[in-house]
Amino acid sequence: MNEPQRILVVDNDQDMSKFLNCILEQEGYDTIVMTDADSAPDMLDDISPDLVVMELDDEDDLDILDLMRGQSDVPIIVLSTDI
Numbered sequence: 001m002n003e004p005q006r007i008l009v010v011d012n013d014q015d016m017s018k019f020l021n022c023i024l025e026q027e028g029y030d031t032i033v034m035t036d037a038d039s040a041p042d043m044l045d046d047i048s049p050d051l052v053v054m055e056l057d058d059e060d061d062l063d064i065l066d067l068m069r070g071q072s073d074v075p076i077i078v079l080s081t082d083i
Contacts, residue, residue: 003030004028004029004030005029005030005050005051006029006030006031006032006047006048006049006050006051007024007029007030007031007032007049007050007051007052007053008031008032008034008040008043008044008047008049008051008052008053009021009024009031009032009033009034009052009053009054010034010035010037010040010052010053010054010055011033011034011035011053011054011055011079012035012036012037012055012057013035013055014035016055017033017035018033020033020053021033032047032049037054037055037057037060037061037064038064040052040054040064040068041064041067041068041071044068044071044072044074045071045072049074050074050075051074051075051076051077052068052074052075052076052077053076053077053079054068054076054077054078054079055078055079055080056078056079056080057080065078
């Protein structure tokens with residue numbers, strides 16, 4: 001049996017993180033949830049996700065996103081209501 005794909009969810013809103021985690025796990029994905037975007041780049045090497053789902057709250061998160069892009073070619077889905 002194949003290992004489920006691993007998705008790193010980065011969102012400081014705990015309700016949204018729980019919601020995404022619930023949906024993704026129901027679909028058979030292995031999810032890791034982080035509420036601290038500053039730590040996300042360090043986790044890329046540790047957990048080797050197949051996909052990152054990240055909420056952008058402010059301009060600082062854009063810097064974190066750029067850092068992650070320079071570190072890995074993992075696909076990143078960006079969620080944002082407004083920055």
